[in-house]
Amino acid sequence: MRASSDSSLISIPPCHHYRRTEPVCALEVELSAYLIVIDTEVSGPDVLSDFAERMTAATLEYGGKYLVRGGDIDVLGGDVSPQRVTVVEFGDADQARALLKSDVFAELSKVRNTAARGNTMIVEGV
Known part of the structure; x- marks a missing residue:
């Protein structure tokens, strides 16, 4: 997890998928x-x-x-x-x-x- 430039938001690490060809996803959620x-x-x-x-x-x-x-x-x-x-x-x-x-x-x-x-x-x- 890393902090976003807005201190009330954090970035969740990319989602992991079974096949590497699928896109990864990242979320920003508000604390x-x-x-x-x-x-x-x-x-x-x-x-x-x-x-x-x-x-x-x-x-x-x-x-x-x-x-x-x-x-x-x-x-x-x-x-x-x-x-x-x-x-x-x-x-x-x-x-x-x-x-x-x-x-x-x-x-x-x-x-x-x-x-x-x-x-x-x-x-x-x-």
Whole structure:
């Protein structure tokens, strides 16, 4: 993989075909950023539910799109025991960081921190 002149685009290596006479292909894809929240301890599910409702509006306002929110978790390896996982897609990491630095997030995270413990990260990728 190599970076394109536009830092939000990467070039995927050429496609490989069974016959060498076929043309190769290359793709340019735009990088997105993903806000990933892994709750390892949920002590107040009702409070967390209220937080999630209020957080939805703020997330959408900052351009986020929920890809994963709750649901069954099947841990296939490692020493992690998540109780809840949330994945939100943003156009870029700056959008995700803007949400995390916002006044509304600061207020809502105080509420969230009374109901859950976990990890939050931003991952850039395709």
